[in-house]
Amino acid sequence: KAGVTQTPRYLIKTRGQQVTLSCSPISGHRSVSWYQQTPGQGLQFLFEYFSETQRNKGNFPGRFSGRQFSNSRSEMNVSTLELGDSALYLCASSQTAGTDTQYFGPGTRLTVL
């Protein structure tokens, strides 16, 4: 089975722009979670989608949004980029929720100049 894939792997943007990141979960997995990882804050939960519905949301501003499609693929969008948004963005998939092991993708490295 193919693992979790994320595209693109690297992105460079400037302040004020917006960006869309994509995540394809493992086949058969219906839950996708997104995380931001920075040296200062570590790994922080952004949101989780299950069956096209946002089920949980972390403590991030409204500039961060996401969605999930009927094939379980997910996208996250960050609008009006700030320097502090530079981070590794990771997505993870699991079969359903809660009790399941999470499988992470390799991440998208976003640099905001």
Add this chain to the structure above:
Amino acid sequence: KQEVTQIPAALSVPEGENLVLNCSFTDSAIYNLQWFRQDPGKGLTSLLLIQSSQREQTSGRLNASLDKSSGRSTLYIAASQPGDSATYLCAATNTGNQFYFGTGTSLTVIP
């Protein structure tokens, strides 16, 4: 809100040594706890998941324990190897799939 702490932040051991990594959490009402490893610039690899009803899980040279009453989990690595060098993260979840991660322990195994 769940807070997860990992001590020490960094650990260096000679090859072959057994070692223990620690993870503490503030809310004992966890749903499960998962241990991951992360190699530099890479995503996370799941190592072990312990359900709240379990006390430990084992996989090869790894053994993870969970003590909800004291808010602690440990990851025991037997006979460490240079390939074990990585950052180890623990994550606790209270509900659903919202994991709260610790800041990690950076492990270096010296040949």
